[in-house]
Amino acid sequence: DIVLTQTPLSSPVTLGQPASISCRSSQSLVHSDGSTYLGWLHQRPGQPPRLLIYKVSNRFSGVPDRFSGSGAGTDFTLKISRVEAEDVGIYYCMQATQLMTFGPGTELHIK
Amino acid sequence: EVQLLESGGGLVQPGGSLRLSCAVSGLNFSNYVMSWVRQARGKGLEWISVISGSGGGTNYAASVRGRFRISRDNSKNTVYLQMNSLRVEDTAVFYCVDGGLGYWGRGTLVTVSS
Numbered sequence: 001d002i003v004l005t006q007t008p009l010s011s012p013v014t015l016g017q018p019a020s021i022s023c024r025s026s027q028s029l030v031h032s033d034g035s036t037y038l039g040w041l042h043q044r045p046g047q048p049p050r051l052l053i054y055k056v057s058n059r060f061s062g063v064p065d066r067f068s069g070s071g072a073g074t075d076f077t078l079k080i081s082r083v084e085a086e087d088v089g090i091y092y093c094m095q096a097t098q099l100m101t102f103g104p105g106t107e108l109h110i111k
Numbered sequence: 112e113v114q115l116l117e118s119g120g121g122l123v124q125p126g127g128s129l130r131l132s133c134a135v136s137g138l139n140f141s142n143y144v145m146s147w148v149r150q151a152r153g154k155g156l157e158w159i160s161v162i163s164g165s166g167g168g169t170n171y172a173a174s175v176r177g178r179f180r181i182s183r184d185n186s187k188n189t190v191y192l193q194m195n196s197l198r199v200e201d202t203a204v205f206y207c208v209d210g211g212l213g214y215w216g217r218g219t220l221v222t223v224s225s
Contacts, residue, residue: 001173039212041156048206048215049156060213092156094212099170100146100158 002026004093004103012111013083021106023093025074030097037096040069040078043105044089052091053078085110113137113214115207120219123197127223131192133207133216141165141185144210147192149203150218157203161210162190175201197223 003026013019021040029036038056041049051060053069056076066081080087088110093103119131131147147159160171160181169181180193190207204218 041212048218049212050215051211051213054211054213094156096210096212099172100148100161102156102158105155 002029002095002098002101004095004101006091006093006103006106008106009104010107010109012109014111015085016082019080019083019087019108021078021091021093021108023071023076023078023103025076025095028073029076029095030073036072038069038071038076039094039096040067041092041094041102042087042089043092049092083108083110115209115214115216117205117207117216117219120205120221122222122224124225125197125199125223127197128193128195129197129221131194131205131207131219131221133190133192135188135190135207135209138188138209138214140188145181145183145190146208146210146212147181147190148206148208149201149221150206151200151203154203159205160192194221197221199223 005024007022029038036056040053043049052063052067057069068079070077090105090107092105114136116134123129141164146161149157162169162181166183178196183190202223204220206218207216
């Protein structure tokens with residue numbers, strides 16, 4: 001099974017400043033079809049998760065452009081260019097290259 | 112507007128059964144792979160099961176294989192999760208999601224307790 005690890009697990013951030021979360025996979029996430037099925041989700045308390053990024057770097061519909069994803073193979077990063085108050089919550093990376101697994105989550109909170 | 116609405120959760124005793132349903136609208140349902148994902152209170156996300164658009168292909172997490180069964184009725188735009196031999200550790204909010212994880216329901220709470 002593919003295991004995803006995230007760093008940091010908790011991230012205090014300042015409004016208006018950038019933030020970054022890393023996700024590392026136990027094996028390459030390149031699918032046999034050539035795509036890399038790595039995504040990022042955001043969950044606020046009491047709400048279902050919301051997809052931010054799919055296939056490494058593609059923003060889902062309605063996602064602000066301050067969110068960006070990058071990476072390849074086993075190492076991936078989610079970046080927020082300027083953190084806004086609504087960005088607090090837990091961020092999960094996920095892979096769908098081999099069935100589906102999620103990272104443990106990174107809690108983003110305001111300093 | 113895409114909507115996914117789960118139902119069927121509730122309180123059940125260990126060893127019991129429940130059947131979850133998820134009614135989907137706003138999508139060409141039969142074209143979409145569908146999954147169930149669960150989340151225990153205060154914990155992370157756990158993928159449970161997936162079903163192909165035709166219903167001919169399914170897969171399960173090791174934690175539920177042999178106890179849970181996913182199915183779908185494309186004439187009703189609904190996906191199901193039959194859960195048998197429930198355990199206390201199955202207690203969670205169960206979400207219905209499309210294969211790309213772009214669309215999520217609000218979830219239905221399953222509580223397994225004596």
